[in-house]
Amino acid sequence: MNDLEQxxxxxxxxxxxxxxxxxxxxxxxxxAGRRERVRRRSAVAGLVVAAVAVVATSSVAxxxxxxxxxxxxxxxxxxxxLARPLSLPWWETIDDQDDPDMGVLHAAGSETPFRATDVRYxxxxxxxxxxxxxxxxxxxxxxxxxxxxxxxxxxxVGPDSARLWVEDTGTDYGVGVALRDxxxxxxxxxxxxxxxxxxxxxxxxLLMTRGAEVFLGRDGRRGPTPVLGVPEGAxxxxxxxxxxxxxxxxxxxGRIDDTGRIYQEWGTDGDGAGVWSDDGERYAEASxxxxxxxxxxxxxxxxxxxxxxxxxxxxxxxxxxxxxWIEVDGAVTGVWRCSTSExxxxxxxxAPNGKALLPGL
Amino acid sequence: MDxxxxxxxxxxxxxxEFVAARSATLFRTAYLLAGSRPDAEDLLQVTLVKVYGGWxxxxxxxxxxxYARRILVNxxxxxxxxxxxxxxxxVHTPPDDAxxxxxxxxxxxxxxxxxxxxxxxxxxxxxxxxxGLSEREIAEELRIAPGTVKSTCxxxxxxxxxxxxxxx
Numbered sequence: 001m002n003d004l005e006q007x008x009x010x011x012x013x014x015x016x017x018x019x020x021x022x023x024x025x026x027x028x029x030x031x032a033g034r035r036e037r038v039r040r041r042s043a044v045a046g047l048v049v050a051a052v053a054v055v056a057t058s059s060v061a062x063x064x065x066x067x068x069x070x071x072x073x074x075x076x077x078x079x080x081x082l083a084r085p086l087s088l089p090w091w092e093t094i095d096d097q098d099d100p101d102m103g104v105l106h107a108a109g110s111e112t113p114f115r116a117t118d119v120r121y122x123x124x125x126x127x128x129x130x131x132x133x134x135x136x137x138x139x140x141x142x143x144x145x146x147x148x149x150x151x152x153x154x155x156x157v158g159p160d161s162a163r164l165w166v167e168d169t170g171t172d173y174g175v176g177v178a179l180r181d182x183x184x185x186x187x188x189x190x191x192x193x194x195x196x197x198x199x200x201x202x203x204x205x206l207l208m209t210r211g212a213e214v215f216l217g218r219d220g221r222r223g224p225t226p227v228l229g230v231p232e233g234a235x236x237x238x239x240x241x242x243x244x245x246x247x248x249x250x251x252x253x254g255r256i257d258d259t260g261r262i263y264q265e266w267g268t269d270g271d272g273a274g275v276w277s278d279d280g281e282r283y284a285e286a287s288x289x290x291x292x293x294x295x296x297x298x299x300x301x302x303x304x305x306x307x308x309x310x311x312x313x314x315x316x317x318x319x320x321x322x323x324x325w326i327e328v329d330g331a332v333t334g335v336w337r338c339s340t341s342e343x344x345x346x347x348x349x350x351a352p353n354g355k356a357l358l359p360g361l
Numbered sequence: 362m363d364x365x366x367x368x369x370x371x372x373x374x375x376x377x378e379f380v381a382a383r384s385a386t387l388f389r390t391a392y393l394l395a396g397s398r399p400d401a402e403d404l405l406q407v408t409l410v411k412v413y414g415g416w417x418x419x420x421x422x423x424x425x426x427x428y429a430r431r432i433l434v435n436x437x438x439x440x441x442x443x444x445x446x447x448x449x450x451x452v453h454t455p456p457d458d459a460x461x462x463x464x465x466x467x468x469x470x471x472x473x474x475x476x477x478x479x480x481x482x483x484x485x486x487x488x489x490x491x492x493g494l495s496e497r498e499i500a501e502e503l504r505i506a507p508g509t510v511k512s513t514c515x516x517x518x519x520x521x522x523x524x525x526x527x528x529x
Binding site (some may be wrong): 004005007008009011013014015016019021022024028029030087109 | 369372374376380381384385390392393402405406409410413435438470471472475486487490491493504518521522523
Protein backbone atom coordinates (compact mmCIF):
# COMPACT_ATOMS: atom_id res chain seq x y z
CA MET A 1 0.00 0.00 0.00
CA ASN A 2 1.20 3.46 -0.77
CA ASP A 3 0.62 6.40 1.52
CA LEU A 4 -2.72 7.38 0.04
CA GLU A 5 -4.02 3.83 0.22
CA GLN A 6 -2.91 3.50 3.84
CA UNK A 7 -4.63 6.78 4.70
CA UNK A 8 -7.80 5.56 3.02
CA UNK A 9 -7.75 2.36 5.05
CA UNK A 10 -7.13 4.28 8.27
CA UNK A 11 -9.71 6.98 7.70
CA UNK A 12 -12.49 4.71 6.43
CA UNK A 13 -11.86 2.46 9.43
CA UNK A 14 -12.05 5.47 11.76
CA UNK A 15 -15.32 6.68 10.25
CA UNK A 16 -16.88 3.23 10.55
CA UNK A 17 -15.65 2.62 14.08
CA UNK A 18 -17.23 5.76 15.45
CA UNK A 19 -20.65 5.13 13.95
CA UNK A 20 -23.59 4.59 16.18
CA UNK A 21 -25.46 1.68 14.68
CA UNK A 22 -29.25 1.79 14.36
CA UNK A 23 -31.70 -0.42 16.14
CA UNK A 24 -33.38 -2.60 13.59
CA UNK A 25 -37.03 -3.62 13.83
CA UNK A 26 -36.95 -7.21 12.66
CA UNK A 27 -40.75 -7.74 12.56
CA UNK A 28 -41.04 -4.79 10.22
CA UNK A 29 -38.33 -6.19 7.99
CA UNK A 30 -40.00 -9.59 7.91
CA UNK A 31 -43.32 -8.01 6.99
CA ALA A 32 -41.65 -5.96 4.27
CA GLY A 33 -39.81 -9.04 3.05
CA ARG A 34 -43.09 -10.91 2.75
CA ARG A 35 -44.67 -8.04 0.88
CA GLU A 36 -41.65 -7.93 -1.40
CA ARG A 37 -42.05 -11.61 -2.18
CA VAL A 38 -45.72 -11.16 -2.96
CA ARG A 39 -44.90 -8.15 -5.09
CA ARG A 40 -42.27 -10.12 -7.00
CA ARG A 41 -44.69 -12.94 -7.60
CA SER A 42 -47.50 -10.67 -8.68
CA ALA A 43 -45.09 -8.89 -10.99
CA VAL A 44 -44.82 -12.04 -13.00
CA ALA A 45 -47.70 -11.20 -15.31
CA GLY A 46 -50.19 -12.75 -12.96
CA LEU A 47 -48.29 -15.91 -12.22
CA VAL A 48 -51.39 -17.95 -11.44
CA VAL A 49 -52.97 -16.93 -14.71
CA ALA A 50 -49.75 -17.70 -16.54
CA ALA A 51 -49.53 -21.12 -14.93
CA VAL A 52 -53.03 -21.95 -16.09
CA ALA A 53 -52.15 -20.73 -19.55
CA VAL A 54 -49.04 -22.87 -19.59
CA VAL A 55 -51.02 -25.97 -18.72
CA ALA A 56 -53.49 -25.20 -21.46
CA THR A 57 -50.78 -24.50 -23.99
CA SER A 58 -48.84 -27.56 -22.96
CA SER A 59 -51.67 -29.82 -23.83
CA VAL A 60 -51.79 -28.31 -27.28
CA ALA A 61 -48.10 -28.07 -27.91
CA UNK A 62 -47.28 -31.39 -26.31
CA UNK A 63 -44.73 -30.07 -23.84
CA UNK A 64 -43.30 -32.85 -21.77
CA UNK A 65 -42.69 -30.59 -18.81
CA UNK A 66 -40.18 -33.15 -17.65
CA UNK A 67 -37.20 -31.00 -17.00
CA UNK A 68 -33.67 -31.93 -16.13
CA UNK A 69 -33.28 -31.23 -12.44
CA UNK A 70 -29.79 -32.65 -12.13
CA UNK A 71 -28.63 -29.74 -10.04
CA UNK A 72 -30.71 -27.82 -7.55
CA UNK A 73 -30.26 -24.96 -7.47
CA UNK A 74 -28.91 -24.35 -10.93
CA UNK A 75 -25.13 -23.97 -11.19
CA UNK A 76 -24.98 -20.25 -11.01
CA UNK A 77 -21.84 -18.29 -10.34
CA UNK A 78 -23.76 -15.25 -11.48
CA UNK A 79 -26.99 -15.71 -9.57
CA UNK A 80 -28.27 -12.27 -8.90
CA UNK A 81 -28.16 -11.07 -5.33
CA LEU A 82 -31.46 -9.36 -5.82
CA ALA A 83 -33.03 -12.79 -6.15
CA ARG A 84 -33.18 -12.57 -9.90
CA PRO A 85 -31.90 -15.63 -11.61
CA LEU A 86 -30.16 -14.22 -14.63
CA SER A 87 -27.39 -11.79 -15.29
CA LEU A 88 -28.90 -11.44 -18.74
CA PRO A 89 -31.56 -8.78 -19.04
CA TRP A 90 -35.20 -9.77 -19.16
CA TRP A 91 -38.49 -7.99 -19.37
CA GLU A 92 -41.79 -9.12 -18.03
CA THR A 93 -45.27 -7.71 -18.01
CA ILE A 94 -46.70 -6.60 -14.72
CA ASP A 95 -50.29 -6.70 -13.64
CA ASP A 96 -51.04 -3.09 -14.48
CA GLN A 97 -54.76 -2.76 -15.13
CA ASP A 98 -54.37 0.73 -16.56
CA ASP A 99 -51.66 -0.30 -18.96
CA PRO A 100 -51.60 -4.04 -19.68
CA ASP A 101 -48.56 -3.68 -21.95
CA MET A 102 -46.45 -2.16 -19.19
CA GLY A 103 -43.66 -4.32 -17.87
CA VAL A 104 -40.44 -4.14 -15.94
CA LEU A 105 -37.01 -4.48 -17.46
CA HIS A 106 -34.64 -6.36 -15.17
CA ALA A 107 -31.01 -5.77 -15.95
CA ALA A 108 -27.76 -5.34 -14.08
CA GLY A 109 -29.50 -5.18 -10.73
CA SER A 110 -31.97 -2.52 -11.76
CA GLU A 111 -35.70 -2.62 -12.41
CA THR A 112 -37.04 -0.19 -14.97
CA PRO A 113 -40.75 0.08 -15.78
CA PHE A 114 -41.07 0.17 -19.52
CA ARG A 115 -43.30 -0.88 -22.40
CA ALA A 116 -41.03 -3.06 -24.54
CA THR A 117 -41.40 -5.44 -27.43
CA ASP A 118 -37.75 -6.39 -27.91
CA VAL A 119 -34.71 -6.81 -25.70
CA ARG A 120 -31.16 -7.13 -27.00
CA TYR A 121 -28.02 -7.91 -25.08
CA UNK A 122 -24.97 -6.94 -27.11
CA UNK A 123 -21.40 -7.06 -25.84
CA UNK A 124 -22.62 -6.68 -22.28
CA UNK A 125 -24.95 -3.79 -23.09
CA UNK A 126 -28.74 -3.87 -22.85
CA UNK A 127 -31.03 -2.35 -25.46
CA UNK A 128 -34.81 -2.29 -25.48
CA UNK A 129 -37.12 -1.33 -28.29
CA UNK A 130 -40.81 -0.96 -28.94
CA UNK A 131 -43.06 -1.67 -31.89
CA UNK A 132 -42.42 1.76 -33.37
CA UNK A 133 -38.68 0.96 -33.49
CA UNK A 134 -37.69 3.49 -30.89
CA UNK A 135 -34.66 2.08 -29.13
CA UNK A 136 -33.05 2.84 -25.80
CA UNK A 137 -29.91 1.68 -24.08
CA UNK A 138 -29.93 0.93 -20.39
CA UNK A 139 -27.11 2.93 -18.82
CA UNK A 140 -26.66 2.61 -15.07
CA UNK A 141 -30.34 1.90 -14.51
CA UNK A 142 -31.65 4.63 -16.78
CA UNK A 143 -32.89 4.30 -20.33
CA UNK A 144 -31.17 6.61 -22.78
CA UNK A 145 -32.51 6.93 -26.32
CA UNK A 146 -30.18 5.60 -29.00
CA UNK A 147 -31.31 8.30 -31.42
CA UNK A 148 -33.78 11.13 -31.71
CA UNK A 149 -35.75 9.25 -34.34
CA UNK A 150 -37.15 5.76 -34.73
CA UNK A 151 -34.66 3.28 -36.17
CA UNK A 152 -35.04 0.85 -39.03
CA UNK A 153 -34.09 -2.04 -36.73
CA UNK A 154 -32.13 -2.82 -33.61
CA UNK A 155 -28.81 -1.02 -33.05
CA UNK A 156 -25.64 -3.11 -33.07
CA VAL A 157 -22.42 -2.96 -31.09
CA GLY A 158 -19.06 -3.58 -32.67
CA PRO A 159 -15.42 -3.69 -31.65
CA ASP A 160 -14.36 -1.23 -28.96
CA SER A 161 -18.02 -0.79 -28.01
CA ALA A 162 -18.78 1.30 -31.09
CA ARG A 163 -22.52 1.51 -31.65
CA LEU A 164 -24.14 1.56 -35.09
CA TRP A 165 -27.73 2.38 -35.93
CA VAL A 166 -29.86 3.55 -38.84
CA GLU A 167 -32.54 6.22 -38.32
CA ASP A 168 -35.66 6.53 -40.40
CA THR A 169 -36.09 10.27 -41.00
CA GLY A 170 -39.24 9.81 -43.04
CA THR A 171 -37.56 11.09 -46.21
CA ASP A 172 -34.23 9.27 -46.17
CA TYR A 173 -32.10 7.34 -43.69
CA GLY A 174 -29.49 8.53 -41.26
CA VAL A 175 -26.60 6.29 -40.28
CA GLY A 176 -25.04 6.96 -36.90
CA VAL A 177 -21.92 5.57 -35.26
CA ALA A 178 -21.09 6.44 -31.67
CA LEU A 179 -17.69 5.58 -30.25
CA ARG A 180 -17.00 4.89 -26.63
CA ASP A 181 -15.17 8.18 -26.15
CA UNK A 182 -18.31 10.09 -27.11
CA UNK A 183 -17.20 10.93 -30.63
CA UNK A 184 -18.96 9.60 -33.68
CA UNK A 185 -19.94 9.99 -37.29
CA UNK A 186 -23.23 10.38 -39.12
CA UNK A 187 -24.23 10.38 -42.75
CA UNK A 188 -27.30 9.90 -44.89
CA UNK A 189 -28.42 7.14 -47.21
CA UNK A 190 -30.86 7.93 -49.99
CA UNK A 191 -34.53 6.85 -49.92
CA UNK A 192 -35.29 3.32 -51.02
CA UNK A 193 -35.31 -0.07 -49.38
CA UNK A 194 -34.88 0.23 -45.63
CA UNK A 195 -31.25 -0.14 -44.61
CA UNK A 196 -30.57 -2.27 -41.55
CA UNK A 197 -27.50 -2.06 -39.32
CA UNK A 198 -25.75 -5.43 -39.14
CA UNK A 199 -22.35 -4.85 -37.62
CA UNK A 200 -18.99 -3.10 -37.62
CA UNK A 201 -15.78 -4.62 -38.86
CA UNK A 202 -12.58 -4.34 -36.88
CA UNK A 203 -11.23 -1.76 -39.30
CA UNK A 204 -14.26 0.48 -38.78
CA UNK A 205 -16.35 -0.40 -41.81
CA LEU A 206 -20.12 -0.53 -41.36
CA LEU A 207 -21.96 -3.64 -42.45
CA MET A 208 -25.54 -3.01 -43.53
CA THR A 209 -28.25 -4.52 -45.68
CA ARG A 210 -30.87 -3.05 -47.98
CA GLY A 211 -33.24 -5.80 -48.98
CA ALA A 212 -31.12 -8.59 -50.43
CA GLU A 213 -28.11 -6.31 -50.87
CA VAL A 214 -25.31 -6.49 -48.34
CA PHE A 215 -22.91 -3.59 -48.36
CA LEU A 216 -20.14 -1.93 -46.45
CA GLY A 217 -19.97 1.76 -45.69
CA ARG A 218 -17.48 3.94 -43.97
CA ASP A 219 -18.86 7.44 -44.27
CA GLY A 220 -21.08 9.48 -46.55
CA ARG A 221 -18.27 10.64 -48.86
CA ARG A 222 -17.03 7.33 -50.14
CA GLY A 223 -20.42 5.68 -50.57
CA PRO A 224 -21.35 2.06 -49.87
CA THR A 225 -19.58 -0.85 -51.53
CA PRO A 226 -21.28 -4.21 -52.06
CA VAL A 227 -20.12 -7.26 -50.12
CA LEU A 228 -19.16 -10.02 -52.52
CA GLY A 229 -19.72 -13.72 -52.15
CA VAL A 230 -22.91 -13.74 -50.08
CA PRO A 231 -24.92 -16.84 -51.01
CA GLU A 232 -28.35 -16.10 -52.40
CA GLY A 233 -31.01 -16.19 -49.73
CA ALA A 234 -28.50 -16.17 -46.91
CA UNK A 235 -29.14 -14.11 -43.81
CA UNK A 236 -26.23 -12.16 -42.45
CA UNK A 237 -25.76 -11.12 -38.85
CA UNK A 238 -23.18 -9.49 -36.64
CA UNK A 239 -20.59 -11.57 -34.82
CA UNK A 240 -17.68 -10.25 -32.82
CA UNK A 241 -14.61 -10.47 -35.01
CA UNK A 242 -16.57 -10.86 -38.23
CA UNK A 243 -20.08 -11.83 -39.21
CA UNK A 244 -22.33 -14.88 -39.36
CA UNK A 245 -24.19 -16.30 -42.33
CA UNK A 246 -27.23 -18.52 -42.07
CA UNK A 247 -28.19 -20.49 -45.14
CA UNK A 248 -29.31 -23.99 -46.01
CA UNK A 249 -29.24 -25.34 -42.47
CA UNK A 250 -25.68 -24.16 -41.94
CA UNK A 251 -24.29 -21.47 -39.68
CA UNK A 252 -21.07 -19.96 -40.93
CA UNK A 253 -18.60 -17.82 -39.04
CA GLY A 254 -16.88 -15.62 -41.54
CA ARG A 255 -14.95 -12.46 -42.22
CA ILE A 256 -14.73 -9.89 -44.94
CA ASP A 257 -11.38 -9.33 -46.58
CA ASP A 258 -9.92 -6.06 -47.79
CA THR A 259 -11.59 -6.41 -51.17
CA GLY A 260 -15.05 -6.76 -49.61
CA ARG A 261 -15.33 -10.48 -50.30
CA ILE A 262 -16.57 -12.81 -47.57
CA TYR A 263 -14.74 -15.96 -46.60
CA GLN A 264 -15.62 -18.77 -44.23
CA GLU A 265 -13.63 -19.41 -41.09
CA TRP A 266 -15.66 -22.30 -39.76
CA GLY A 267 -19.23 -23.55 -39.74
CA THR A 268 -21.75 -25.78 -38.02
CA ASP A 269 -25.24 -27.13 -38.58
CA GLY A 270 -28.08 -24.90 -37.44
CA ASP A 271 -30.96 -22.71 -38.49
CA GLY A 272 -29.56 -19.45 -37.10
CA ALA A 273 -31.83 -19.23 -34.05
CA GLY A 274 -28.87 -19.52 -31.71
CA VAL A 275 -26.66 -17.00 -29.97
CA TRP A 276 -22.98 -16.15 -30.41
CA SER A 277 -20.75 -15.62 -27.42
CA ASP A 278 -19.41 -12.13 -26.79
CA ASP A 279 -16.08 -12.97 -28.41
CA GLY A 280 -17.73 -14.53 -31.45
CA GLU A 281 -15.87 -17.79 -30.98
CA ARG A 282 -18.73 -19.96 -29.69
CA TYR A 283 -22.21 -20.52 -31.05
CA ALA A 284 -25.05 -22.18 -29.14
CA GLU A 285 -28.33 -23.28 -30.65
CA ALA A 286 -31.07 -25.36 -29.08
CA SER A 287 -33.19 -28.05 -30.61
CA UNK A 288 -35.66 -30.40 -28.99
CA UNK A 289 -33.85 -32.27 -26.26
CA UNK A 290 -30.43 -30.73 -26.75
CA UNK A 291 -28.34 -27.58 -26.72
CA UNK A 292 -25.49 -27.70 -29.23
CA UNK A 293 -22.42 -25.58 -28.71
CA UNK A 294 -20.02 -25.19 -31.59
CA UNK A 295 -16.57 -23.71 -31.82
CA UNK A 296 -14.01 -23.76 -34.58
CA UNK A 297 -12.58 -26.90 -33.03
CA UNK A 298 -15.79 -28.92 -32.75
CA UNK A 299 -19.21 -29.37 -31.22
CA UNK A 300 -20.65 -30.36 -27.86
CA UNK A 301 -24.22 -31.46 -27.23
CA UNK A 302 -25.74 -30.77 -23.83
CA UNK A 303 -28.88 -32.85 -23.23
CA UNK A 304 -32.01 -31.09 -22.02
CA UNK A 305 -35.23 -33.04 -21.89
CA UNK A 306 -37.62 -30.39 -23.15
CA UNK A 307 -38.80 -28.96 -26.42
CA UNK A 308 -39.59 -25.53 -27.86
CA UNK A 309 -36.18 -24.42 -26.64
CA UNK A 310 -34.38 -21.23 -27.61
CA UNK A 311 -30.96 -20.05 -26.50
CA UNK A 312 -31.24 -16.73 -24.68
CA UNK A 313 -27.60 -15.87 -24.28
CA UNK A 314 -24.26 -16.59 -22.69
CA UNK A 315 -23.78 -15.86 -19.02
CA UNK A 316 -20.14 -16.86 -18.95
CA UNK A 317 -17.63 -18.59 -21.16
CA UNK A 318 -19.11 -21.96 -20.24
CA UNK A 319 -22.74 -21.28 -19.43
CA UNK A 320 -25.66 -20.76 -21.74
CA UNK A 321 -29.17 -19.75 -20.72
CA UNK A 322 -31.94 -21.57 -22.52
CA UNK A 323 -35.67 -20.84 -22.39
CA UNK A 324 -38.68 -22.89 -23.28
CA TRP A 325 -40.70 -20.42 -25.25
CA ILE A 326 -44.20 -20.55 -26.71
CA GLU A 327 -43.80 -18.33 -29.73
CA VAL A 328 -47.49 -17.82 -30.42
CA ASP A 329 -48.19 -16.11 -27.12
CA GLY A 330 -44.68 -15.05 -26.15
CA ALA A 331 -44.78 -17.09 -22.96
CA VAL A 332 -41.68 -18.38 -21.25
CA THR A 333 -42.44 -21.62 -19.47
CA GLY A 334 -39.04 -22.65 -18.25
CA VAL A 335 -35.47 -21.39 -18.06
CA TRP A 336 -32.34 -23.50 -17.74
CA ARG A 337 -28.69 -22.77 -17.30
CA CYS A 338 -26.58 -25.22 -19.26
CA SER A 339 -22.93 -25.77 -18.52
CA THR A 340 -20.85 -26.63 -21.54
CA SER A 341 -17.97 -27.76 -19.33
CA GLU A 342 -20.11 -30.00 -17.11
CA UNK A 343 -22.35 -30.99 -20.03
CA UNK A 344 -25.55 -30.68 -18.07
CA UNK A 345 -28.45 -28.30 -17.59
CA UNK A 346 -30.40 -27.32 -14.52
CA UNK A 347 -33.60 -25.40 -14.19
CA UNK A 348 -33.24 -21.87 -12.93
CA UNK A 349 -35.34 -21.15 -9.87
CA UNK A 350 -37.55 -18.05 -9.84
CA ALA A 351 -36.97 -17.53 -13.54
CA PRO A 352 -39.28 -15.37 -15.58
CA ASN A 353 -42.50 -17.17 -16.26
CA GLY A 354 -45.37 -16.10 -18.44
CA LYS A 355 -45.17 -13.41 -21.06
CA ALA A 356 -41.56 -12.28 -21.07
CA LEU A 357 -38.90 -10.92 -23.36
CA LEU A 358 -35.42 -12.34 -23.21
CA PRO A 359 -32.62 -11.39 -25.59
CA GLY A 360 -32.64 -14.45 -27.77
CA LEU A 361 -36.40 -14.76 -28.13
CA MET B 362 -40.48 -20.04 3.34
CA ASP B 363 -39.85 -20.08 7.05
CA UNK B 364 -37.40 -17.60 8.46
CA UNK B 365 -35.75 -20.39 10.38
CA UNK B 366 -33.76 -22.56 8.05
CA UNK B 367 -31.34 -25.40 8.26
CA UNK B 368 -28.56 -24.81 5.78
CA UNK B 369 -27.22 -27.58 3.59
CA UNK B 370 -24.04 -27.78 5.60
CA UNK B 371 -26.07 -28.30 8.75
CA UNK B 372 -25.84 -24.79 10.06
CA UNK B 373 -29.01 -23.62 11.70
CA UNK B 374 -29.86 -19.99 11.90
CA UNK B 375 -32.79 -17.70 11.91
CA UNK B 376 -33.26 -14.50 10.04
CA UNK B 377 -33.68 -12.69 13.35
CA GLU B 378 -30.33 -14.00 14.59
CA PHE B 379 -28.66 -12.99 11.37
CA VAL B 380 -30.04 -9.47 11.59
CA ALA B 381 -29.02 -9.14 15.21
CA ALA B 382 -25.51 -10.37 14.53
CA ARG B 383 -24.76 -8.69 11.23
CA SER B 384 -26.75 -5.50 10.86
CA ALA B 385 -24.15 -3.34 12.64
CA THR B 386 -21.38 -4.51 10.33
CA LEU B 387 -23.57 -4.08 7.29
CA PHE B 388 -24.61 -0.65 8.45
CA ARG B 389 -20.98 0.51 8.66
CA THR B 390 -20.39 -0.54 5.08
CA ALA B 391 -23.69 1.03 4.06
CA TYR B 392 -22.65 4.31 5.67
CA LEU B 393 -19.31 4.36 3.87
CA LEU B 394 -21.08 3.70 0.60
CA ALA B 395 -24.09 5.98 0.99
CA GLY B 396 -22.24 8.76 2.75
CA SER B 397 -25.04 9.79 5.08
CA ARG B 398 -26.86 8.21 7.94
CA PRO B 399 -30.41 8.38 6.48
CA ASP B 400 -29.30 6.90 3.16
CA ALA B 401 -27.27 4.24 4.97
CA GLU B 402 -30.31 3.27 7.03
CA ASP B 403 -32.43 3.03 3.90
CA LEU B 404 -29.77 1.00 2.15
CA LEU B 405 -29.49 -1.34 5.12
CA GLN B 406 -33.24 -1.75 5.18
CA VAL B 407 -33.44 -2.56 1.48
CA THR B 408 -30.62 -5.05 1.94
CA LEU B 409 -32.20 -6.82 4.91
CA VAL B 410 -35.55 -7.04 3.14
CA LYS B 411 -33.82 -8.64 0.17
CA VAL B 412 -31.92 -10.96 2.48
CA TYR B 413 -35.26 -12.09 3.85
CA GLY B 414 -36.57 -12.63 0.33
CA GLY B 415 -33.56 -14.77 -0.54
CA TRP B 416 -33.05 -16.37 2.85
CA UNK B 417 -32.68 -19.88 1.49
CA UNK B 418 -29.86 -18.66 -0.76
CA UNK B 419 -28.27 -16.73 2.06
CA UNK B 420 -28.14 -19.77 4.30
CA UNK B 421 -26.61 -21.83 1.50
CA UNK B 422 -23.91 -19.29 0.82
CA UNK B 423 -20.38 -20.04 1.97
CA UNK B 424 -20.43 -16.76 3.87
CA UNK B 425 -23.91 -15.39 4.57
CA UNK B 426 -22.44 -12.08 5.67
CA UNK B 427 -20.47 -11.72 2.43
CA TYR B 428 -23.61 -12.64 0.53
CA ALA B 429 -25.57 -9.93 2.32
CA ARG B 430 -22.79 -7.42 1.72
CA ARG B 431 -22.92 -8.27 -1.94
CA ILE B 432 -26.64 -7.49 -1.97
CA LEU B 433 -25.91 -4.23 -0.20
CA VAL B 434 -23.13 -3.12 -2.52
CA ASN B 435 -25.07 -4.00 -5.64
CA UNK B 436 -28.18 -2.26 -4.33
CA UNK B 437 -26.05 0.82 -3.78
CA UNK B 438 -24.31 0.75 -7.15
CA UNK B 439 -27.50 0.08 -9.06
CA UNK B 440 -29.39 2.85 -7.32
CA UNK B 441 -27.88 6.21 -8.05
CA UNK B 442 -30.90 8.00 -6.68
CA UNK B 443 -31.33 7.89 -2.92
CA UNK B 444 -35.10 7.93 -3.42
CA UNK B 445 -34.87 4.36 -4.66
CA UNK B 446 -33.90 3.26 -1.19
CA UNK B 447 -36.92 4.80 0.45
CA UNK B 448 -39.81 2.51 -0.20
CA UNK B 449 -40.62 2.13 3.48
CA UNK B 450 -39.01 3.36 6.65
CA UNK B 451 -38.71 0.45 9.03
CA VAL B 452 -35.43 1.03 10.77
CA HIS B 453 -36.07 2.38 14.23
CA THR B 454 -33.44 4.71 15.53
CA PRO B 455 -33.23 6.69 18.70
CA PRO B 456 -33.94 10.36 18.12
CA ASP B 457 -31.15 11.60 15.93
CA ASP B 458 -31.25 15.05 17.45
CA ALA B 459 -30.37 13.82 20.89
CA UNK B 460 -27.00 12.29 20.06
CA UNK B 461 -24.66 13.24 17.27
CA UNK B 462 -21.93 11.16 15.79
CA UNK B 463 -18.67 13.00 15.66
CA UNK B 464 -18.53 14.61 12.28
CA UNK B 465 -15.69 12.89 10.41
CA UNK B 466 -15.32 15.94 8.23
CA UNK B 467 -13.95 17.85 11.20
CA UNK B 468 -10.71 15.98 11.27
CA UNK B 469 -10.51 13.62 8.31
CA UNK B 470 -9.27 14.87 4.96
CA UNK B 471 -10.16 12.00 2.71
CA UNK B 472 -13.64 10.99 3.79
CA UNK B 473 -15.42 13.97 2.19
CA UNK B 474 -13.51 13.29 -1.00
CA UNK B 475 -14.47 9.61 -0.96
CA UNK B 476 -18.11 10.62 -0.52
CA UNK B 477 -17.84 12.71 -3.66
CA UNK B 478 -16.61 9.83 -5.82
CA UNK B 479 -19.03 8.28 -8.35
CA UNK B 480 -20.93 5.30 -6.90
CA UNK B 481 -18.90 2.53 -8.52
CA UNK B 482 -15.57 4.12 -7.64
CA UNK B 483 -16.76 4.62 -4.08
CA UNK B 484 -17.89 1.00 -3.87
CA UNK B 485 -14.51 -0.22 -5.10
CA UNK B 486 -12.64 2.03 -2.66
CA UNK B 487 -14.75 0.90 0.29
CA UNK B 488 -14.44 -2.77 -0.59
CA UNK B 489 -10.71 -2.46 -1.21
CA UNK B 490 -9.60 -0.28 1.67
CA UNK B 491 -12.28 -0.77 4.31
CA UNK B 492 -13.32 -4.37 3.72
CA GLY B 493 -9.82 -5.35 2.61
CA LEU B 494 -11.00 -7.39 -0.37
CA SER B 495 -8.70 -8.32 -3.24
CA GLU B 496 -9.35 -7.12 -6.76
CA ARG B 497 -10.63 -10.54 -7.69
CA GLU B 498 -13.00 -10.65 -4.72
CA ILE B 499 -14.30 -7.20 -5.59
CA ALA B 500 -14.79 -8.27 -9.18
CA GLU B 501 -16.90 -11.19 -7.99
CA GLU B 502 -18.83 -8.98 -5.61
CA LEU B 503 -19.65 -6.37 -8.24
CA ARG B 504 -19.81 -8.87 -11.10
CA ILE B 505 -17.33 -6.97 -13.19
CA ALA B 506 -13.98 -7.95 -14.66
CA PRO B 507 -10.89 -7.79 -12.41
CA GLY B 508 -9.38 -5.41 -14.93
CA THR B 509 -12.35 -3.10 -14.47
CA VAL B 510 -11.83 -3.17 -10.71
CA LYS B 511 -8.20 -2.24 -11.22
CA SER B 512 -8.99 0.62 -13.59
CA THR B 513 -11.87 1.87 -11.42
CA CYS B 514 -9.67 1.85 -8.35
CA UNK B 515 -6.89 3.65 -10.21
CA UNK B 516 -9.34 6.26 -11.41
CA UNK B 517 -10.63 6.78 -7.88
CA UNK B 518 -7.13 7.18 -6.46
CA UNK B 519 -6.18 9.53 -9.27
CA UNK B 520 -9.30 11.59 -8.63
CA UNK B 521 -8.54 11.76 -4.92
CA UNK B 522 -4.96 12.83 -5.57
CA UNK B 523 -6.05 15.48 -8.03
CA UNK B 524 -8.68 16.89 -5.69
CA UNK B 525 -6.21 16.92 -2.81
CA UNK B 526 -3.72 18.65 -5.07
CA UNK B 527 -6.27 21.31 -5.95
CA UNK B 528 -7.02 21.94 -2.32
CA UNK B 529 -3.38 22.16 -1.31
